[in-house]
Amino acid sequence: MKVKKRYLYFLITVVALYTYFELTKPAELDWSETYHFRDKIPFGTQVTHDLLQDITGGEATHTFRTPYELITTEANDDNILMLSSVSTTSKLDVEALLEHSAKGHTVLIGAENFRGALADTLGFGMAFDEQILSSNVSDMQEALAGESIMDVNFVNSTFPNETYSFPSVAVSTFFIDIADSSFETLAVNEEDQPVLIRYRAIDDGALFLTTIPLALTNYFVLSEETASFAESLLSLFPEGESLTHNEYYQMGRMESSSIFRFLLRHEALRWAYFTTLVSIIFFVLFEVKRRQRPIPIMTPLKNTTLEFVSTLGRLHYRQLNHTNLAKKRVQYWLEFVRSHYNISTRTLDDEFVNELSKKSGKDRRWLELLSKTASKVQEDGKLQESELMAFEKLLNKFYGLESKEHG
Amino acid sequence: MNLIQALYIKNRTYQVIGALVFFFVLGFFVPFFFNMARVGFFVFLAFFLVDFLMLFRFKRPLVIERTCSEKFSNGDDNEVRIIIEHVFPQNIRLRVFDELPVQFQERELQFDLDLNPGEVKTIRYNLRPVKRGQYEFGFVNAFASTFLNLVSRRFKLGSPKEVAVYPSYIQMRKYELLAISNQLTEYGIKKIRRIGNNMEFEQIKNYVSGDDYRKINWKATARRGGLMVNQYQDEKSQQVYSVIDKGRLMQMPFEGMSLLDYAINASLVISNIALKKGDKAGLVTFQHKVQSILPASSRTMQLNLILEHLYKIKTAYKESDFSKLYITLKRKVTHRSLILLYTNFESLSSLQRQLQYLRKIRQQHLLVCIFFENTEVSDLLSKPASDVEGVYVKGIAEQLAYEKKLIVKELQSHGIHTILTPPKELSVNTINKYLELKSRGLI
Numbered sequence: 001m002k003v004k005k006r007y008l009y010f011l012i013t014v015v016a017l018y019t020y021f022e023l024t025k026p027a028e029l030d031w032s033e034t035y036h037f038r039d040k041i042p043f044g045t046q047v048t049h050d051l052l053q054d055i056t057g058g059e060a061t062h063t064f065r066t067p068y069e070l071i072t073t074e075a076n077d078d079n080i081l082m083l084s085s086v087s088t089t090s091k092l093d094v095e096a097l098l099e100h101s102a103k104g105h106t107v108l109i110g111a112e113n114f115r116g117a118l119a120d121t122l123g124f125g126m127a128f129d130e131q132i133l134s135s136n137v138s139d140m141q142e143a144l145a146g147e148s149i150m151d152v153n154f155v156n157s158t159f160p161n162e163t164y165s166f167p168s169v170a171v172s173t174f175f176i177d178i179a180d181s182s183f184e185t186l187a188v189n190e191e192d193q194p195v196l197i198r199y200r201a202i203d204d205g206a207l208f209l210t211t212i213p214l215a216l217t218n219y220f221v222l223s224e225e226t227a228s229f230a231e232s233l234l235s236l237f238p239e240g241e242s243l244t245h246n247e248y249y250q251m252g253r254m255e256s257s258s259i260f261r262f263l264l265r266h267e268a269l270r271w272a273y274f275t276t277l278v279s280i281i282f283f284v285l286f287e288v289k290r291r292q293r294p295i296p297i298m299t300p301l302k303n304t305t306l307e308f309v310s311t312l313g314r315l316h317y318r319q320l321n322h323t324n325l326a327k328k329r330v331q332y333w334l335e336f337v338r339s340h341y342n343i344s345t346r347t348l349d350d351e352f353v354n355e356l357s358k359k360s361g362k363d364r365r366w367l368e369l370l371s372k373t374a375s376k377v378q379e380d381g382k383l384q385e386s387e388l389m390a391f392e393k394l395l396n397k398f399y400g401l402e403s404k405e406h407g
Numbered sequence: 408m409n410l411i412q413a414l415y416i417k418n419r420t421y422q423v424i425g426a427l428v429f430f431f432v433l434g435f436f437v438p439f440f441f442n443m444a445r446v447g448f449f450v451f452l453a454f455f456l457v458d459f460l461m462l463f464r465f466k467r468p469l470v471i472e473r474t475c476s477e478k479f480s481n482g483d484d485n486e487v488r489i490i491i492e493h494v495f496p497q498n499i500r501l502r503v504f505d506e507l508p509v510q511f512q513e514r515e516l517q518f519d520l521d522l523n524p525g526e527v528k529t530i531r532y533n534l535r536p537v538k539r540g541q542y543e544f545g546f547v548n549a550f551a552s553t554f555l556n557l558v559s560r561r562f563k564l565g566s567p568k569e570v571a572v573y574p575s576y577i578q579m580r581k582y583e584l585l586a587i588s589n590q591l592t593e594y595g596i597k598k599i600r601r602i603g604n605n606m607e608f609e610q611i612k613n614y615v616s617g618d619d620y621r622k623i624n625w626k627a628t629a630r631r632g633g634l635m636v637n638q639y640q641d642e643k644s645q646q647v648y649s650v651i652d653k654g655r656l657m658q659m660p661f662e663g664m665s666l667l668d669y670a671i672n673a674s675l676v677i678s679n680i681a682l683k684k685g686d687k688a689g690l691v692t693f694q695h696k697v698q699s700i701l702p703a704s705s706r707t708m709q710l711n712l713i714l715e716h717l718y719k720i721k722t723a724y725k726e727s728d729f730s731k732l733y734i735t736l737k738r739k740v741t742h743r744s745l746i747l748l749y750t751n752f753e754s755l756s757s758l759q760r761q762l763q764y765l766r767k768i769r770q771q772h773l774l775v776c777i778f779f780e781n782t783e784v785s786d787l788l789s790k791p792a793s794d795v796e797g798v799y800v801k802g803i804a805e806q807l808a809y810e811k812k813l814i815v816k817e818l819q820s821h822g823i824h825t826i827l828t829p830p831k832e833l834s835v836n837t838i839n840k841y842l843e844l845k846s847r848g849l850i
Contacts, residue, residue, distance in 0.1 A: 268441040272431030275448070279424045286416045291561075292504045293545045295514055300537075301660040305783040309807065313800030325802040332805035335812055385795055392798045396791045 031140035035083040035217065035250045037062055042140075042219035045083065045245075048230065051221065052081075052245070055237055061244045070246060071096040078242045079106040083213040084249035087111035089118045101205035106237050110213030111249070112173050118209075122199055125177035126211075129168070143169045144219070151190040152212070152229065159186070164229040166212070170220065171195060173211045196233075208236055322383040326391060330374045333395060348375045362398065370394045410463065415559045417552055423451055458555040461497065469493045471547045471564035473505070479542065479570050480577040482664050482672055484533035489547055489565070491520070492527045499551050502559075503530060506545025508570070510538060536572040537664040539671070539718055544568040574717045575672040578834055579679045586680045586838055609640040643685035645850045646703040646744035647841070648772075649674035650736075653694040653720065654727030656751040661830040666779055670749035671717045673777075673834045677747060677841055678713045684845070689744075690716055695725040697735040703744065729764035736768055745850050746772045747837065751779050753807070758814050766821050773850050775824040775840055782829050784808055 033043040037060075040046050052060040061078065063070055067089070070076045080100065087109060089097070094117045101107045109118070114126055129150075150168040154160065174193035178185070186208070187196035199207040215233060220226040237243055263269045316325060334345040341359040343352065348371040356371075357364040373391050377383065383391075427444050434441025475487040493499060503518040511534065518530050536542065547565035552558065611627050614620075614634035627635035651657075651674060657667040678688035682705060689703030690713055701716050727750070736746070746768060752758045768774050784804045792798045815825045824844070828836040844850060 266435055268431050268434035268438070268444075271441070271445065271448075272428045272435075275424060275431065276428050279421065279428075282416060283421060286414070289412075289415065291415075291550070292514075292548050293506050295509050295512065298509060298512060300512070300663060301658065301665055303660050303783055305659070305781050306787065309784060309787065309804050310800050313803045314796065316803060317796050317799040325799055328802045328806040328809070332809045335809055339812070388795065388798055392792055392801070399789075401789060401791045 029141065033085050033214070033217070033250070035213065036247060037245060040218065043214065043217045045217055047218045047221045048216045048234075049245070051231070051234060052243060055234055055239055056243045057240055058242065061242070063244055063246055064248050065246070066090070066093055066248050067100075067246055068092040068096045070244065071100045076244055077105075078244040079108075079237050080244050080246055081108050081110075081237070082246045082249060083110045083216060084247075085111065085213070086113045086115055087118060087249055088116040089249070091117040091121070094118050094121045097207065098202070101199075101202045101207045104204040106206045106208070106241075108208045108210070108233070108236055110210045110216060110233075112211060112213060114209070122209075123177075123179065123182060124175050124197070124209075127174055127176045127193070129172050129174075140169070143167060152187055152195060153190075154187045154196075154232065156184075156186045159232055160228065162228065164226050166215070166220070166226060170214045171212055175209070175211065206236070322385065322388045323377060323380060326373075326377040326383050326388060329391070329395065330377050333370075333374065333398070336399075348372075348378075360398075366394060366397065370398060413463075413561045414459075415550060415561055417556050417559050419555075420455065420557045423557070427451065454555055455557050458553055458557040461495075461553050461555075462551060462558060462560040465494060468495050469549060469551065469562045469564065471503075471549055471562065473544065473547055473565045473568065475544075475568075475570065477570065478576070479534070479536050479572040480575045481536055481539050481572050481668055482575050483577040484535050485577075486531060486533055489518075489530040490527065491522070491530070491549070493522055493551075494525075495522075495551075496524055497553060498523055499553060500556070502550040502552075504548040504550075505532075505565075506548065506567075507534070508542035508544055510536065510540075510542055537660075537662075537668065539572050539574060539668065539720070542570045542572055544570065571718070573714060574668075574675045575834075576675065576714065578672055579676050582676045582834060582838055583679050583683060586683075586842065607640050607643070609638045611635050612638050644687060644705065645845075646687045646689060646740070646742050647677065647681040648689045648691055648703060648736075648740060648744050648746050649678060650691040650693070650732065650746055650748045651720070652727050652748070652750035653692055653698070653722035653724070654750075655724045656727070656753065656757075657722075657749075658724045659751070661779075661782055664830070666751055666830060667720070667722060669779075669830045669833050670777075671720060673749065673837045674747070675714060675717055676834045677837050679710055680838055680841065682710055688713060689740075691732070691735070691740075692720055693727060693732045693735070694722055695728050696731045700735065700739055702739070703742075729761040733764040733767050737771070740772070743850065744772050745841070745844060746774045747777060747841070748774060749777045752811075752814050753781075755810050755813050755817065758817060762817070762821065765818070765823055769821065769823050773824070773844065775826060775844070776818050777826040777828070777833070777837060778811075778814070779833070780811060780827055780829045781807065782831075785829070 030041045031043065032041070034041065036044050037046060037049045038044070049060060060081075063076075065074070067080065067082070070080075080097070089109075097107055097109075098121075114124075119125065144167045146167060148168040149165045150171040152164045152166055152171060154162070171189055174189060174195050175183075175197055176193070178194060178197060182200050183194075184198045184200055185194040185196075186198055187210075188194050195212055196208065196210040199209070210233065212229075214220055215226060215230050221230045260273075263273045337343055337356060338345055341356060343355050343359065345352070350368075353364060353368050353371050356362075357367050360367075370391075373387065373394065427448055430440045430444035430447065434444055470492040472490045473487065474490065476485065479485040487505070489503065489505060491501065491503070499522050501518075501520050501522060503520070505516055505518075507513045507516060516532070518532075520528055520530070522528060544565075545567050546563045549562045549564065550559040551562065552560075611624055612635065614623065614636045618636045620636075622636045622639075624635050624637045651667070651670050653667060657665065657670065659666055661669070674690065678690070681688040685705065687703035687705045688709060690699070690701040691697065692699050699716065699720075701712060740746075748765075748768075752761075765774060765776065784807050787801065787804045788808060792801045811827055815827050818825045824840065826833075826836050826840050
């Protein structure tokens with residue numbers, strides 16, 4: 001018990017020390033890209049939202065629903081801003097968004113990578129700056145403060161003719177394969193690759209796509225060099241109209257999306273649910289109780305004769321010396337004959353067979369066969385496998401084993 | 408707290424709840440079922456409560472007592488009885504778990520019974536221990552439930568009890584009667600050939616029909632005027648030593664019991680019979696050295712001494728040293744005695760190593776070497792082989808069995824009596840040998 005206590009103290013000390021160091025360690029910045037309007041971390045969008053209020057002239061709304069749900073089922077009538085690292089819009093979403101913009105709304109979708117139905121439907125491709133991707137971005141802070149810069153310019157005359165210098169990690173992707181007929185390029189990076197485009201097929205409203213969603217995060221909105229780029233982006237939305245920030249593709253459904261929400265909403269299911277839950281708790285509590293005292297396992301003594309015999313048997317079997325084995329069997333058989341029928345087994349001749357047949361009451365013909373095999377074995381005659389098996393059958397017949405099996 | 412400890416929930420409760428849940432779910436689609444299930448739920452709760460109250464209303468409604476003998480007989484069936492009484496006013500169902508000693512490794516011993524009000528029932532079952540020593544019974548656990556069968560109440564009754572497992576005294580008594588009344592033959596156990604005559608004169612008695620008329624004492628007949636015969640008896644006061652090998656080879660178990668325990672049981676039986684026949688019984692045990700000697704005696708206490716001695720035999724199953732045995736017998740056993748040596752030889756060569764000592768012992772005593780037929784091998788031999796490998800295995804088995812017979816021959820050629828016996832029949836074969844040797848007057 002003393003020893004155990006010592007270990008316990010040791011453990012407590014270790015845990016306490018660990019906790020202390022964890023607590024006193026300077027807090028690390030969270031560099032994850034959430035685009036969440038409440039997040040004050042660098043890649044959240046709280047600051048952006050304050051800006052948005054200026055545009056919309058009121059609180060911007062938020063949703064964690066898919067655009068499809070938003071537009072068709074909730075009949076949302078706002079302009080839409082969608083920011084995410086990866087845009088994985090479904091076909092339904094794309095259709096809804098196109099319809100929505102066609103009705104005269106403005107939609108801005110920002111993503112570092114567009115996957116899913118959107119690229120296919122609108123007909124554009126994505127490419128990555130290999131150099132940036134291959135550089136190891138383990139520390140985001142270092143990467144942002146690093147030397148590597150990517151300049152971004154607007155090419156459209158309606159935008160200020162300025163050059164915005166982004167750290168190159170922020171502008172690692174761009175559009176390719178865009179047909180001039182369907183897209184209008186609004187901004188390019190320093191290698192003239194488009195990073196902000198507008199879908200031409202929509203007359204009334206507008207559908208913008210950008211590969212620099214990071215430009216709208218706290219970090220870049222607050223950074224002097226890039227703040228005006230964000231402003232320009234936001235100015236794509238008509239002033240005074242309400243706007244919905246759709247966070248579905250980054251955050252997922254933030255509301256309780258589990259089946260329990262459904263279960264709890266309906267009374268019958270709620271009853272079923274709670275009854276099950278309580279009975280499971282009862283089941284666990286009551287079924288773990290012992291019904292009798294525990295019985296430690298004691299292994300009983302084991303008779304290893306059979307294992308021993310079969311191991312030896314297999315060893316002999318490997319050598320496949322049929323004659324040698326048959327000799328052992330003949331020995332045993334003759335002993336059996338001697339002790340049971342009191343017949344001399346010195347010579348296995350006709351007389352022997354006669355007497356054995358008389359005393360044992362067994363058929364003379366196969367007794368003869370048996371004694372012939374036996375004498376052949378005794379004279380070191382070679383024995384085939386089939387003969388060995390035949391010998392076994394004869395012996396079984398003699399010992400009356402087969403009849404036992406049938407009877 | 409006690410209440411919770413004693414409360415167990417029966418499967419029916421879970422089944423009912425399962426059904427209720429099913430109807431609740433069904434009620435999601437058809438509201439009628441929901442109402443029905445809700446009513447069912449409260450009805451169930453009511454029944455649950457009623458069941459609970461029926462079981463837990465009384466403080467001590469059940470009395471259970473376990474009775475069994477203080478000493479168990481090793482290798483035999485020993486009866487255990489559990490007597491159950493109750494005061495419930497209704498029928499109850501009981502499921503009884505007896506906490507058996509751990510040596511039995513029995514985890515599923517349970518009895519189900521129905522008790523009418525006021526009924527007393529007895530459960531009987533048999534236990535066959537295969538090891539000597541202290542055995543501990545625990546409590547008797549009974550789970551009572553009513554006809555509602557929703558909950559059950561656990562009773563932990565009966566008292567823990569220690570039982571000592573002794574060498575087989577049941578066999579001892581059984582064979583005692585048989586041997587005294589010469590009934591071993593009648594039971595078909597074994598035919599005893601009684602060769603020779605006992606020449607120890609006991610008394611002259613009146614002739615009754617059936618007496619051997621060759622034994623008529625004519626002188627006495629002339630004096631008394633009626634037919635008189637001489638009556639003889641077996642020789643008495645001969646020493647019979649059971650010598651038990653506690654070595655490595657005696658560890659092998661058959662039907663769960665080691666050869667050593669078979670030998671111990673047989674020694675007890677034979678000592679008892681020897682004492683009853685007026686002989687002196689003694690005991691020697693040895694492994695790497697001789698560890699105990701109980702000098703032969705025919706005192707009344709002797710059988711008890713032997714029993715206690717046998718009960719306490721412990722062994723490390725070391726390699727037996729027959730030379731030490733010879734030396735000890737030479738020094739301590741000075742009278743010519745019947746030495747029943749319980750040992751085991753698996754091969755001729757292992758016998759050859761010890762043969763010189765056995766021959767030395769034989770010079771002074773009447774030595775009976777008792778060793779065991781390997782019944783596992785015999786079982787193997789009684790089944791036909793299906794393939795060549797099987798034939799080989801069988802061939803080897805036959806060789807082993809043959810060697811045992813060679814061992815018998817070898818010993819007999821040196822004038823040592825042998826018993827080659829299946830472990831189960833050890834006691835009977837030993838008694839028969841003893842009776843045979845006595846009637847032949849060989850001691």
